[in-house]
Amino acid sequence: MRNAQVYRWQIPMDAGVVLRERRLKTRDGLFIHLQDAGREGWGEISPLPGFSAETHDEAQASLLAWADAWRQGGSPQLPAQPSVAFGISCALAELAGSLPAAADYRAAPLCTGDPDALFAQLSGMPGEKVAKVKVGLYEAVRDGMLVNLLLEAIPDLRLRLDANRAWTPLRAQQFAKYVNPAWRDRIAFLEEPCKSRDDSLAFARESGIAIAWDESLREEDFRFAAEPGVSAVVIKPTLTGSLDKVRAQVETAHRLGLTAVISSSIESSLGLTQLARIAAWLTPQTLPGLDTLHLMQTQLLRRWPDSPLPLAGVEALETLR
Ligand SMILES: O=C(O)CCC(=O)C1=CC=C[C@@H](O)[C@@H]1C(=O)O
Numbered sequence: 001m002r003n004a005q006v007y008r009w010q011i012p013m014d015a016g017v018v019l020r021e022r023r024l025k026t027r028d029g030l031f032i033h034l035q036d037a038g039r040e041g042w043g044e045i046s047p048l049p050g051f052s053a054e055t056h057d058e059a060q061a062s063l064l065a066w067a068d069a070w071r072q073g074g075s076p077q078l079p080a081q082p083s084v085a086f087g088i089s090c091a092l093a094e095l096a097g098s099l100p101a102a103a104d105y106r107a108a109p110l111c112t113g114d115p116d117a118l119f120a121q122l123s124g125m126p127g128e129k130v131a132k133v134k135v136g137l138y139e140a141v142r143d144g145m146l147v148n149l150l151l152e153a154i155p156d157l158r159l160r161l162d163a164n165r166a167w168t169p170l171r172a173q174q175f176a177k178y179v180n181p182a183w184r185d186r187i188a189f190l191e192e193p194c195k196s197r198d199d200s201l202a203f204a205r206e207s208g209i210a211i212a213w214d215e216s217l218r219e220e221d222f223r224f225a226a227e228p229g230v231s232a233v234v235i236k237p238t239l240t241g242s243l244d245k246v247r248a249q250v251e252t253a254h255r256l257g258l259t260a261v262i263s264s265s266i267e268s269s270l271g272l273t274q275l276a277r278i279a280a281w282l283t284p285q286t287l288p289g290l291d292t293l294h295l296m297q298t299q300l301l302r303r304w305p306d307s308p309l310p311l312a313g314v315e316a317l318e319t320l321r
């Protein structure tokens with residue numbers, strides 16, 4: 001007997017989480033729980049406002065329709081919306097036992113600008129020291145100085161930076177000017193420096209700082225390609241689609257010699273632990289970008305090892321059907 005249960009949930013966020021210039025007070029999402037022949041699988045569907053094209057309500061409508069069809073014994077096609085396709089495909093993979101259980105719970109810590117705090121976080125980290133810093137929110141000069149300070153203070157640190165397309169070519173140049181040339185190769189990559197891909201490519205060529213694509217992956221005319229100055233692609237499965245599509249993108253990136261970084265779309269601990277499993281499975285050589293749980297006030301259903309946040313169970317979810 002098949003059963004498919006859909007749940008809705010809402011998690012309060014830390015006070016200061018700002019996404020695309022709007023404050024994210026709560027994270028809203030859905031879970032699907034599939035049961036069949038004594039096996040089960042969970043999946044998370046949580047479109048990210050400002051990043052996902054589909055809304056929560058649109059995702060919910062197609063998830064419920066898919067669940068109805070599946071419950072009746074069919075193999076309905078995955079819905080087209082990326083968040084829905086991803087969540088359902090994770091639940092199906094758990095059910096089929098095809099999503100390996102081993103996980104990579106290391107995550108490149110997100111640094112807020114305090115080198116002492118980062119130093120403390122990194123000193124407990126086994127293996128390579130990699131951290132991620134958001135740039136582009138303040139003056140480019142301030143960003144440049146912070147990056148210099150971190151690289152100077154922690155000699156074996158490598159940084160991932162993310163400008164979310166905030167810079168004009170001039171601002172990007174100002175930033176680069178402040179980063180000590182001897183340390184530029186310790187910037188593993190800078191995600192999306194400028195508004196256009198051409199400006200970002202020109203920045204990489206001129207500054208010698210490697211860049212990575214993130215937002216670009218969602219553009220209609222984007223193609224995976226090996227280009228001078230591009231070292232990585234950031235793959236956010238909730239914004240990408242089914243597990244098959246995520247796997248195909250990782251394989252394409254690897255074939256082109258690019259690093260593929262599995263990254264969070266601010267999922268709950270359930271989705272985040274699945275991303276840690278996907279990263280261990282598909283990108284075992286690369287530290288995933290999953291340090292976002294601390295932005296939330298609680299975990300749901302599955303615990304992220306060592307997180308001090310309280311864990312809420314099924315009773316905290318709203319049952320839809
Ligand atoms: O990639 C990571 O290391 C963590 C996730 C992360 O940085 C992001 C998640 C979701 C939205 C963005 O603000 C941001 C990003 O742009 O990559």
Ligand SMILES: [Mg+2]
Pocket residue numbers: 162164191214215234
């Ligand atoms: Mg990014």
